[in-house]
Amino acid sequence: MIIKLKSDNKYFLDILYKNPNTDKGLYLKELKDGIVIGNVIKENEYHCVFLDGKKSYLPEEGNQIDFQSYCSPLLALNIMTEFFNHLYKENEVLNETVISWLEKSYNEVDTEKCTIEVPTFFIDTNWYKNGRYLLSKYIxxxxxxxxxxxNFELKIEGATVREAVQKFSLVSLFTHFTNKYAVYTFIDDYFIQKHITMFTNLTGIPYFVFYLFIKRIMRSPVQFEKFRPQLEAYFDNQVQFVFTDTHQSRKEFICSKINFDEPVLDFGCGELQYFKLLNKKGFEKEYYAYDEVDFKPIADKIQEAQRAENLFWVENVEELKDFVGQIILSEVIEHNSLEEAKALLIWIRDNTNFTTLFVTTPDKDFNVNYELTEEFRHDDHDFELSNSEFRNLIDEIFPNQKTFHGVGDCVKGIYPTSAVIIQKK
Structure with missing residues (x-):
């Protein structure tokens, strides 16, 4: 792998801490089983080259060709840490840091644009599709x-050397953790803190990038709780994060409210995610699963693998008439037309004897945080409602006692999921 850094800043090499008068500008360091070499090409260009000795970045030991050592985003991340770790400090600290031989601070000298180029950069992730890379949408x-x-040619541009280095490291970080073909990386608190500093050093990073960082890279709720205040402070505490992703947050919200002494009907059950979670928690009452799509083979496999004798697949909606118990209707109504959704809710109201009805649907007002404008959150949605529209729909059909909730992260008072718990008639 080769990484090329370029800037017209006359202090460029000073900012990098690379002196061409020392060893002719050559710097060599061991990295895994290879050597990373830093070389001053000229006063406005610096190259980093990795020469591997023995399959340092090979995920599969049986493969004889370690092509990852020439293009791995993890390697790029490691190289930048080896050579430019001093540029990862907080802006406030680095701004005041004086480069001793210049007797000038970074704030005085790091004032011009910088580019970083990698001729071969490996991306094997669904974050790149239709000719666009997901992070390009946000940064x-x-x-x-x-x-x-x-294999891609990657180019990063920053208003300063520090900004370019930090953007490049963030791209390498996210690419590594979303690539299918990747070496496992241990995520400790130091690693998390270093990259949070990079985020908070950059201005204008949107909510969704932080969301992806939490969901893709943080490994435990304990780690999340430790760093959550820093993440929320970036948004002046107008954002409240949760550890789980949007889908998992819905599941945990509903499952935490389920009465384990009553049967459950999962209407529009999909691949039975709610049953799987409840089953882990020890739910033993009858669980009826219904969906217009035939997920019976999945239900059969679960019954066999987990000996789930309380799981019953329902073939016909007519069999659900007079059902008594709890009903889950999660992320279902938006897959119909609005009139069909109303008809479904009315059918449940008039044909079942539910004790509690759980309904969730996306809040369209949150979509702006995904950089969506007119588009629905998913292609198979026929409509999406704002929270107020959802409340009006539910109130129109159900006069019952009910409580409304927002589920998931909260951005300026808006949640990704609108939820309601409706009590029996």
């Missing part, structure tokens, strides 16, 4: 050109 200065297969 400016990221450009990719596809070469062959999963």
């Amino acid at each position: 400016d200065g990221i450009s990719l050109e596809q070469k062959i297969g999963n």
Whole structure:
């Protein structure tokens, strides 16, 4: 792998802490089973090259060709840490840090644009599709050109050397953790803190990038709780994060409210995610699963693998008439037209004797946080409601006692999921 850093800043090499008068500008360090070499090409260009000795970045030991050592995003991340770790400090600290031989601070000298180029960068993730890389949508200065297969030419632009280095490291970080073909990386608190500092050093990073960082990289609720205040402070505490992703948050919200002494009907059950979670928690009452799509083979496999004798697949909606118990209707109504959704809710109201009805649906007002404008959150949605529209719909059909909830992260008082718990008639 080769990484090329360029800037017209006359202090460029000073900012990098690379002196061309020392060893002719050559720096060599061991990295895994290879050597990473830093070389001053000229006063405005610096190259980092990795020469591997023995399959340092090979995920599969049986593969004789370690091509990952020439293009791995983890390698790029490691190289930048080896050579430029001093540029990962908080802006406030680095701004006041004086470069001793210049007797000038970074704030005085790091004032011009910088580019970082990698001729071959490996991306094997669904974050790149239709010619666009997901992070390019949220962070400016990221450009990719596809070469062959999963190999891309990557270019990063920053207003300063520090900004370019930090953007590049964030791209390498996210690419590594979303690539299918990746070496496992141990995530300790130091690693998390270093990258949170990079985020908070950059201005204008949207909520969704922080969401992806929490969901993809943080490994435990304990780690999340430790760093959550820093993440929320970036948004002046107008954002409240939760550890679980949007889907998992819905599941945990509903399952935490389920009465384990009453049967459950999962209407629009999909692949039975709610049953799986409740089963882990020890739910033993009858669980009836119904969906217009035939997920019976999945239900059969679960019954056999987990000996789930309380799980029953329902073939016909007519069999659900006069059902007594709790009903889950999660992320179902938006997959119909609005009139069909109303008819479904009315059918449940008039044909079942539910004790508690759980309904969830996306709040369309949250979509702006996914950089969506007119689009629905998913292609198979026929409509999406704001929270107030959802409340009006439920109130129109159910005069019953009910409580409304927001589920998931909260951004300026808006949640990704609108939920309601409706009590029996």
